[in-house]
Amino acid sequence: MKYTSLIIFTLVLNLFAFSADTIAQNSFVYGDPLPDAPELSPRGSYSVGVQTLQFTNKGQVNILKSKGGVDTLYDRSLTAEVWYPAIVPTGTVALVDYQDVMGTANDSKRPLIPFTFPGRSLRDAAPLRSEGSFPLLIVSHGYVGSRFLMTYLTENLASKGYIVVAIDHTESTFRDAAPFTSTLLNRAKDILFVLNETAELGKANSKHFLAGIVDDTNTGIIGYSMGGFGALNAAGAGYSEQLSRTFAAMTGGSKAIEGRTTASSQYASTVDSRIKAVVAFAPWGMERGAWNAEGLKGLTVPTFFVAGSQDDISGYEKGIKAIYLTATRAPRYLLTYENARHNIAPNPPPAEALQPGLPFDEYYRYAEPAWNERRINNINQHFVTAFLGVYLKKKDYQKYLNLPENSNEKGWTGFKGRSAVGLQLNHAVPE
Known part of the structure; x- marks a missing residue:
């Protein structure tokens, strides 16, 4: 009798364990494909590992403590998350x-509210080394934001054979938001610093878990909002003298940002030739005079812009579309979500954002009024996969980019019947 009871108890435990795994595998995770997801949206063939990295950029300008045009220095700490092709043990x-x-x-009106959400990665998994190195992607969030703001995309790209490093930009995250001047100064600098540090960790003799699997000579930058602002500057779009004057006025005379302007003799030497492609979601700055035609001439790498036609943060006609039209020396695309506003890049709203009584903006930091966020996520996965596939992996994905301009007038390759609506894709070649 005791033996029979033990068998029954063991079977129940095993059934519970199986059910828990089955539920976990089948429950919704950000980035999972909807039935109408475009062809390249689903995850790739690689299992994904994830780890946290810590970096320190020594001797940086502490713009928040600079006074009277005199800059003080500090050691700037950065946390990043890295997703990579991994070995996941059977079972x-x-x-x-x-x-x-x-x-x-x-901000006393917007208290910090912790939340947890699942992803399809394995923490601290062993990296896959049998296939050599993978292109490097650096991901930069908006102001404010976090390194977890676009996990639907970071996990997805790692599953397709990329090393994906998303930065928590110090003084620009939900947890440590500080005055905007730090974000203006540090975005491009953080991106370039983390690129360099990851490249060092990826060297064959580094003894780091990334050793030998990072192809930093084949790097892409992905930025959203202020991340797009920094990504474009890191890739060659020098800031304008107008931005430099605005920055000086905001900081009591600091000239710290001048080295990132087109007028600076130093700027050209900071443009990193390892950067081969840029994805800029709703990049901020054009409406505020961050660039002019001369500065945007410096952007020569292939660039994929993503925008909402009603963006009220970065602007559309005089903002994102104006950057696209003015950066005439770059092969470039502009994907437009008709009637979308600014939130065309982040994960869907977490469940906690749906609770009554919270500030409305906690929900609208993620959500779009005219679009399903999961649908946007799937479309982004599809087009970013196609674009980076062409320019970083030399894949034959051009058919997914060479499309009729208006999706309402003719079906788009890679989209299921009747599903390609409300989108525009523009394409321009270098002059």
């Missing part, structure tokens, strides 16, 4: 819980 379910917060630090 192990690749799931992870990401810890993030809503709200904004130092």
